[in-house]
Amino acid sequence: NTKSLKSTIKTVSDQVRKIDSVVNTSYPKNKNYGKAVFQTTLVDFNENINLHLGGYFNVMREFSKLFNKQGYGHIINIASIQGVLSPKFEHYEGTEMVSPIEYTAAKSAIIAISLYMAKYLSGNNIRVNCISPGGLLNNQPTSFLEKYKLSCTSKGMLDAKDLVGTLLFLLSNQSKYINGQNIIIDDGWSL
Numbered sequence: 001n002t003k004s005l006k007s008t009i010k011t012v013s014d015q016v017r018k019i020d021s022v023v024n025t026s027y028p029k030n031k032n033y034g035k036a037v038f039q040t041t042l043v044d045f046n047e048n049i050n051l052h053l054g055g056y057f058n059v060m061r062e063f064s065k066l067f068n069k070q071g072y073g074h075i076i077n078i079a080s081i082q083g084v085l086s087p088k089f090e091h092y093e094g095t096e097m098v099s100p101i102e103y104t105a106a107k108s109a110i111i112a113i114s115l116y117m118a119k120y121l122s123g124n125n126i127r128v129n130c131i132s133p134g135g136l137l138n139n140q141p142t143s144f145l146e147k148y149k150l151s152c153t154s155k156g157m158l159d160a161k162d163l164v165g166t167l168l169f170l171l172s173n174q175s176k177y178i179n180g181q182n183i184i185i186d187d188g189w190s191l
Contacts, residue, residue: 021074052106072125079132081186083107091147118180127179134186153188
């Protein structure tokens with residue numbers, strides 16, 4: 001919701017005077033999220049895309065306005081390897097897990113709008129980058145984890161802490177000339 005986002009930005013800005021960066025990791029979804037393609041209705045598909053992609057757009061737009069006023073800023077969006085490549089459906093065989101089509105659609109669109117905004121905001125000292133992690137551990141079945149790991153080069157599914165180094169680099173001045181990039185952290189899943 002734009003009103004609450006604007007209010008939050010104002011509250012934080014008033015407390016810290018300047019906001020250097022925003023890391024956009026939201027993942028809203030409706031109650032019917034997570035079904036197979038033929039069980040996903042158009043209404044649910046559209047609602048989930050609207051919630052997820054619309055949320056990212058809203059954060060980027062509102063923070064871009066703030067960053068334009070203060071003369072600098074950095075937006076880092078968290079997408080997914082499934083925004084870059086299609087799921088490996090064979091990993092899901094024998095489980096009740098599904099790789100929802102709206103997840104892939106939203107994550108690929110997040111990468112696209114990140115690049116769009118990086119170019120749109122060029123010349124304003126505002127950077128927009130994206131991180132696309134591979135799968136993150138979240139109580140997945142052992143059979144899934146084993147198959148997933150076979151597609152990787154060492155660890156397999158990642159822990160959220162595996163993204164921290166890249167995130168800190170992007171937040172630092174050491175990355176001041178990195179703009180419009182999608183950095184993949186997937187332990188070789190995409191090879």
